[in-house]
Amino acid sequence: MWCHRLSHLQSRLQDLLKGRVICWALQQPNFKNLFPLAIRWHHTASKSLNCAWQQHEDHFELQYANTVMRFDYVWLRDHCRSASCYNSKTHQRSLDTASVDLCIKPKTIRLDETTLFFTWPDGHVTRYDLDWLVQNSYEGQKQKVIQPRILWNAEIYQQAQVPPVDFQSFLETNEGLKKFLQNFLLYGIAFVENVPPTQEHTEKLAGRISLIRETMYGRMWYFTSDFSRGDTAYTKLALDRHTDTTYFQEPCGIQVFHCLKHEGTGGKTLLVDGFYAAEQVLQKAPEEFELLSKVPLKHEYIENVGECHNHMIGVGPVLNIYPWNKELYLIRYNNYDRAVINTVPYDVVHRWYTAHRTLTIELRRPENEFWVKLKPGTVLFIDNWRVLHGRESFTGYRQLCGCYLTRDDVLNTARLLGLQA
Numbered sequence: 001m002w003c004h005r006l007s008h009l010q011s012r013l014q015d016l017l018k019g020r021v022i023c024w025a026l027q028q029p030n031f032k033n034l035f036p037l038a039i040r041w042h043h044t045a046s047k048s049l050n051c052a053w054q055q056h057e058d059h060f061e062l063q064y065a066n067t068v069m070r071f072d073y074v075w076l077r078d079h080c081r082s083a084s085c086y087n088s089k090t091h092q093r094s095l096d097t098a099s100v101d102l103c104i105k106p107k108t109i110r111l112d113e114t115t116l117f118f119t120w121p122d123g124h125v126t127r128y129d130l131d132w133l134v135q136n137s138y139e140g141q142k143q144k145v146i147q148p149r150i151l152w153n154a155e156i157y158q159q160a161q162v163p164p165v166d167f168q169s170f171l172e173t174n175e176g177l178k179k180f181l182q183n184f185l186l187y188g189i190a191f192v193e194n195v196p197p198t199q200e201h202t203e204k205l206a207g208r209i210s211l212i213r214e215t216m217y218g219r220m221w222y223f224t225s226d227f228s229r230g231d232t233a234y235t236k237l238a239l240d241r242h243t244d245t246t247y248f249q250e251p252c253g254i255q256v257f258h259c260l261k262h263e264g265t266g267g268k269t270l271l272v273d274g275f276y277a278a279e280q281v282l283q284k285a286p287e288e289f290e291l292l293s294k295v296p297l298k299h300e301y302i303e304n305v306g307e308c309h310n311h312m313i314g315v316g317p318v319l320n321i322y323p324w325n326k327e328l329y330l331i332r333y334n335n336y337d338r339a340v341i342n343t344v345p346y347d348v349v350h351r352w353y354t355a356h357r358t359l360t361i362e363l364r365r366p367e368n369e370f371w372v373k374l375k376p377g378t379v380l381f382i383d384n385w386r387v388l389h390g391r392e393s394f395t396g397y398r399q400l401c402g403c404y405l406t407r408d409d410v411l412n413t414a415r416l417l418g419l420q421a
């Protein structure tokens with residue numbers, strides 16, 4: 001199962017390398033071979049509809065829209081959309097699933113046009129629209145594109161010439177906002193220009209797409225190299241590529257940076273697409289990719305500076321993938337904040353270090369590094385679940401403001417504007 005998925009991803013790496021949009025949908029297995037030939041199928045009267053179904057002992061099988069689907073009877077009863085089972089105003093289930101007999105089977109099944117009618121033993125009737133079943137079945141879902149992304153290295157990103165969105169159009173038009181979010185979803189980074197260089201305007205910008213995620217650093221943060229907090233970010237030192245807040249159970253979804261002032265040298269920002277690097281690992285060493293996605297580790301933040309006392313711990317693997325389709329959705333990579341490894345037995349930990357090295361080599365390839373000098377007026381949004389950031393050491397006075405955003409609310413805004421997220 002795992003190997004099947006890996007080879008499928010590998011075969012599309014050529015596309016990735018060219019920086020094209022990729023789809024993460026699984027290949028559909030050939031169900032035809034799974035069934036004996038002597039099955040009595042119910043076919044639709046109209047040939048054009050091209051639908052066939054049959055009632056098995058423990059499941060219902062449907063062929064429609066070039067998809068072979070199998071449904072469990074409890075699942076079917078649980079997804080009844082009748083007025084007594086489902087509130088279509090609130091989109092919430094009213095049916096108590098625990099009241100459904102786990103051995104339930106329909107008494108009768110009938111098809112009328114494009115609607116299936118199931119009559120259950122107690123006389124309750126459920127209707128299913130055929131298209132609804134295709135869209136909501138496991139098999140139908142697997143064929144869907146999940147999140148279109150353009151994985152990038154420096155050249156791919158620069159050649160794409162993604163235009164920054166103007167402050168006014170971002171704030172005042174849905175087109176501007178949508179364009180911005182589209183770029184953000186595709187690349188994991190996006191820029192807004194001509195922003196008045198103040199904390200208030202940065203906050204206004206953030207509020208347009210999401211809720212600000214308040215953390216122990218505050219709601220909006222505003223920092224210089226004064227070591228006011230117990231973290232290297234508050235110094236002039238260089239910071240290697242990393243994602244932030246790896247020590248939260250759910251790392252912050254989005255990071256917003258606005259450089260309000262810099263009188264000095266250095267201080268360029270480094271950006272690296274973590275998903276691009278992970279794909280390289282998947283291609284070159286699939287078993288290492290798998291290990292990085294399976295071994296949980298702790299990250300930790302211990303602070304005792306002045307009035308600030310914090311101790312945060314987050315546990316999870318470096319690569320987080322959805323179990324049902326193996327889509328990578330979150331990279332947790334911060335070598336500064338990685339805690340003592342005590343969740344991994346000795347015979348696995350060495351292989352883990354090897355896998356971590358492979359990923360680090362990919363993340364550090366100069367061709368994967370996109371460097372940019374942040375200037376007052378330009379606000380950078382970073383998908384902290386995908387793109388790593390870092391900075392060059394610097395001299396002089398440098399002032400950065402920004403905030404974290406809740407990921408759910410950014411995606412909510414994107415969906416409301418009609419984007420796939």
Ligand SMILES: C[N+](C)(C)CCCC[C@H](N)C(=O)O
Nearest residue numbers: 217221231233243244245246
């Ligand atoms: C952005 N801001 C300056 C507020 C916080 C910096 C947090 C730094 C921490 N080591 C981490 O990577 O999470």
Ligand SMILES: O=C(O)CCC(=O)C(=O)O
Nearest residue numbers: 233239244269390391400
């Ligand atoms: O100073 C910078 O440019 C970024 C520092 C950093 O990594 C952070 O604040 O999360």
Ligand SMILES: [Fe+2]
Nearest residue numbers: 233243244389
């Ligand atoms: Fe950071």
